[in-house]
Amino acid sequence: MSKSSAAQPEAGRPSPVAERFACLCELERKVLWLSSWTIHNANHLRPSRDGLKVGGHQASSASLATLMTALYFNVLRPQDRVAVKPHASPVFHAIQYLLGRQSRDQLERFRAYGGAQSYPSRTKDGDDVDFSTGSVGLGVAMTTFASLAQDYLRLKGWAPEGLPEGRMVALVGDAELDEGNVYEALFEGWKHDLRNVWWVIDYNRQSLDAVVSDRLFGRFDQMFTNFGWRVVTIKYGKRLEAVFARPGGAALRQWIDDCPNSLYSALVFKGGAAWRKQLEADIGAEPGVGALLADRDDPALAALMTNLGGHDMAAVLEAFHAIEDDRPTCFIAYTIKGLGLPFAGHKDNHAGLMNPDQMAEFQRRNQIPEGAEWDRFAGLDLPEATLRDFLDAVPFAAQGTRRYAAAPVAVPRNFPRPTAPNSNGGTLSTQDGFGRIMTELARGDGALAERIVTTSPDVTVSTNLGGWVNRRGIFDRHPREDVFKEQKVVSAQRWGMSPAGQHIELGIAENNLFILLAALGLSHSLFGTRLLPVGTLYDPFIQRGLDALNYACYQDARFMVVGTPSGITLGPEGGAHQSISTPLIGMAQDGLASFEPAYVDELSAIMAWAFDYMQRDDRGATGSGTAWLRDAAGGSIYLRLSTRPLAQPPRELSAARAEEVIAGGYWLRPPAPGAELAIVYCGAVAAEALAAHQEILDDLPGAGLLAVTSADRLNAGWHAAEQARRSGPAEGSRDNLAAIERLLGPLAPDAALITVIDGHPATLSWLGAVRGHSVQALGVEHFGQSGDLADLYRHYHIDTEAILDACAAACLSRVR
Numbered sequence: 001m002s003k004s005s006a007a008q009p010e011a012g013r014p015s016p017v018a019e020r021f022a023c024l025c026e027l028e029r030k031v032l033w034l035s036s037w038t039i040h041n042a043n044h045l046r047p048s049r050d051g052l053k054v055g056g057h058q059a060s061s062a063s064l065a066t067l068m069t070a071l072y073f074n075v076l077r078p079q080d081r082v083a084v085k086p087h088a089s090p091v092f093h094a095i096q097y098l099l100g101r102q103s104r105d106q107l108e109r110f111r112a113y114g115g116a117q118s119y120p121s122r123t124k125d126g127d128d129v130d131f132s133t134g135s136v137g138l139g140v141a142m143t144t145f146a147s148l149a150q151d152y153l154r155l156k157g158w159a160p161e162g163l164p165e166g167r168m169v170a171l172v173g174d175a176e177l178d179e180g181n182v183y184e185a186l187f188e189g190w191k192h193d194l195r196n197v198w199w200v201i202d203y204n205r206q207s208l209d210a211v212v213s214d215r216l217f218g219r220f221d222q223m224f225t226n227f228g229w230r231v232v233t234i235k236y237g238k239r240l241e242a243v244f245a246r247p248g249g250a251a252l253r254q255w256i257d258d259c260p261n262s263l264y265s266a267l268v269f270k271g272g273a274a275w276r277k278q279l280e281a282d283i284g285a286e287p288g289v290g291a292l293l294a295d296r297d298d299p300a301l302a303a304l305m306t307n308l309g310g311h312d313m314a315a316v317l318e319a320f321h322a323i324e325d326d327r328p329t330c331f332i333a334y335t336i337k338g339l340g341l342p343f344a345g346h347k348d349n350h351a352g353l354m355n356p357d358q359m360a361e362f363q364r365r366n367q368i369p370e371g372a373e374w375d376r377f378a379g380l381d382l383p384e385a386t387l388r389d390f391l392d393a394v395p396f397a398a399q400g401t402r403r404y405a406a407a408p409v410a411v412p413r414n415f416p417r418p419t420a421p422n423s424n425g426g427t428l429s430t431q432d433g434f435g436r437i438m439t440e441l442a443r444g445d446g447a448l449a450e451r452i453v454t455t456s457p458d459v460t461v462s463t464n465l466g467g468w469v470n471r472r473g474i475f476d477r478h479p480r481e482d483v484f485k486e487q488k489v490v491s492a493q494r495w496g497m498s499p500a501g502q503h504i505e506l507g508i509a510e511n512n513l514f515i516l517l518a519a520l521g522l523s524h525s526l527f528g529t530r531l532l533p534v535g536t537l538y539d540p541f542i543q544r545g546l547d548a549l550n551y552a553c554y555q556d557a558r559f560m561v562v563g564t565p566s567g568i569t570l571g572p573e574g575g576a577h578q579s580i581s582t583p584l585i586g587m588a589q590d591g592l593a594s595f596e597p598a599y600v601d602e603l604s605a606i607m608a609w610a611f612d613y614m615q616r617d618d619r620g621a622t623g624s625g626t627a628w629l630r631d632a633a634g635g636s637i638y639l640r641l642s643t644r645p646l647a648q649p650p651r652e653l654s655a656a657r658a659e660e661v662i663a664g665g666y667w668l669r670p671p672a673p674g675a676e677l678a679i680v681y682c683g684a685v686a687a688e689a690l691a692a693h694q695e696i697l698d699d700l701p702g703a704g705l706l707a708v709t710s711a712d713r714l715n716a717g718w719h720a721a722e723q724a725r726r727s728g729p730a731e732g733s734r735d736n737l738a739a740i741e742r743l744l745g746p747l748a749p750d751a752a753l754i755t756v757i758d759g760h761p762a763t764l765s766w767l768g769a770v771r772g773h774s775v776q777a778l779g780v781e782h783f784g785q786s787g788d789l790a791d792l793y794r795h796y797h798i799d800t801e802a803i804l805d806a807c808a809a810a811c812l813s814r815v816r
């Protein structure tokens with residue numbers, strides 16, 4: 001199909017333009033071959049050891065072969081960044097292979113352990129993936145926020161010298177547009193006067209299960225236009241357009257425009273004879289149409305009818321190169337899912353794979369000799385030297401690696417340590433403490449504060465970021481005064497906006513928050529400048545954005561997310577906002593170190609450590625216990641905070657104690673050696689735990705009170721130590737104990753643990769497995785009831801009484 005869309009070289013020596021064009025058409029064929037072969041090899045030629053389907057998407061890949069060839073080999077520049085439609089991963093890897101940046105070994109191990117990934121992955125693929133994709137819709141939105149991150153740096157003059165502004169390009173499956181997060185990003189992009197974004201829609205009118213509704217697409221043009229985007233429709237190929245200009249052409253064009261998606265797809269699958277029959281029946285009587293049909297045999301008619309814009313190299317190049325400004329642009333490229341493959345257009349082709357016979361025929365058509373399947377140039381009509389020269393000059397590949405590193409930003413030794421003001425009766429909540437730490441950082445002029453960028457989905461003030469914003473201002477491409485301030489309306493908030501601002505205010509869409517954090521948190525790698533993003537939201541809404549949070553972590557973006565208020569402890573503010581499962585999310589989320597401190601000095605120690613941890617990048621560190629904790633490799637941070645004011649312990653946190661806080665826990669009241677009972681608490685229920693502990697001391701003077709600041713890190717450290725011991729004596733010496741093993745060491749072997757958290761009790765109940773202690777686990781398993789803390793803690797059995805009851809029950813069972 002592609003060969004016939006090539007421009008005819010001029011007589012004699014082809015012009016450089018014609019030659020480049022011919023190379024592109026040849027490479028387009030090669031890309032389609034290699035992507036199809038890579039999938040075929042994985043499914044049919046690699047022995048299966050488990051009987052599981054390997055999969056891969058030959059049809060979805062074919063759909064993008066022309067567009068991606070045009071982009072990567074001609075249109076893109078090194079500074080451009082791309083989110084590739086997840087199931088076009090084989091096309092991406094084939095392109096990188098042709099550019100010499102992907103190995104044959106990796107292609108042969110497509111979807112196998114250590115091989116090229118099923119979906120493009122920044123962290124697991126070795127061939128320069130810009131944005132991971134996989135969960136449809138998220139990569140699309142990522143381009144919006146990456147553009148915003150790029151603007152943020154450039155408007156502050158922080159872009160490294162010599163690094164030009166890039167375009168953020170999404171290759172979008174048309175069914176991805178069903179995902180709501182795409183529109184959330186579209187809205188947000190408009191608010192921020194989005195620039196330099198291209199969304200190239202692979203409009204094959206098919207999704208996984210079905211053919212896309214005809215009525216839908218009429219809406220898209222208008223919608224993008226409403227948001228200030230330019231819409232470029234690449235509907236017809238050059239050959240179809242030429243035919244439209246001839247007698248019968250207008251009727252043919254009208255017929256195509258009116259043809260339902262399902263019928264068009266079915267005819268694509270059935271081929272030339274079916275096209276002829278249908279066209280004769282529908283428009284055969286129109287003047288000129290008879291001759292138009294008679295001029296072509298069935299294969300030529302099928303080739304004409306599938307000459308849609310997204311498969312016509314000339315049409316595609318023309319559309320892309322016509323854009324010279326930075327206005328966001330949506331290309332609607334008409335394509336055919338599976339074009340060139342035996343199941344083209346078939347509605348069930350999403351997971352379709354060519355069988356060995358079909359592949360043999362495809363190989364024959366591509367003129368690939370047996371044994372030369374991985375050859376970069378086999379079966380192409382242009383001389384190898386011409387193609388090599390072309391590949392060597394591809395602009396996108398001109399600068400080699402496109403991953404940057406940025407110098408770390410030091411965390412000052414005098415990191416803010418707010419104390420409880422007397423006006424609060426000596427009490428402070430962790431949320432308030434967080435706000436004070438941020439405000440104090442904002443007052444200083446250090447490098448750390450300069451590189452912090454905060455963001456929040458419309459809960460900036462209610463998560464205590466107001467003080468920071470008042471000092472550091474809101475980021476906006478255009479300077480704008482705070483009208484309320486100008487009008488002398490008294491307000492605690494000063495919301496002046498300018499390019500110098502350091503807070504990005506978002507609308508209420510948690511997906512956007514996490515995708516923005518992903519983009520800002522990759523700025524060192526994407527744009528060569530380190531940013532330290534801090535995002536705040538109400539803790540329960542972590543669940544609203546969870547897939548996007550997971551997406552951000554999977555890409556190894558570095559950020560701090562603050563969930564506050566949390567649990568039932570937000571009290572009268574309402575049952576619907578209570579979070580139960582977030583502590584478990586924090587423990588289970590890969591790439592996220594989670595903390596839930598009770599006191600502000602703990603929070604301060606955690607945040608100081610966290611800003612450093614967010615910048616660590618020692619990928620070589622493996623095998624040891626701390627590697628499991630990612631202490632060398634670093635990661636992102638989740639702080640689960642509370643609005644409950646607590647009396648702060650009168651103490652100066654020692655360095656050793658701070659280390660324990662970061663490791664995940666410490667004895668607030670150490671147990672006597674051989675103690676029979678310990679109360680273990682996490683977070684805002686510290687007050688109840690303290691009160692209960694005080695009461696049981698009469699009966700159990702040796703009882704301990706264990707503060708857990710990070711169930712996540714205690715748990716991860718324990719698993720790491722267990723794994724190390726299983727791995728052999730070098731790692732597994734008895735001295736190589738996890739923090740929690742050491743902490744629980746002084747207790748009697750048959751001691752009881754009473755655990756309590758405002759969250760799911762499983763967060764702490766595993767502690768019993770560490771040394772075989774019995775556990776009474778208190779926590780919250782149901783939610784939805786508002787009230788004050790006395791009522792709620794009683795109702796959900798996490799008050800002092802409940803802790804004492806659990807202590808009594810534990811003692812009774814020891815006696816029995």
Ligand SMILES: Cc1ncc(C[n+]2csc(CCOP(=O)(O)OP(=O)(O)O)c2C)c(N)n1
Binds near residue numbers: 208
């Ligand atoms: C969030 C999410 N839901 C479901 C899937 C499974 N899935 C993968 S591709 C696909 C259909 C995509 O269709 P389209 O975007 O039109 O791409 P095409 O295959 O037509 O190129 C679905 C539902 C997914 N990857 N992500």
Ligand SMILES: [Mg+2]
Binds near residue numbers: 173174203204205206
């Ligand atoms: Mg589709």
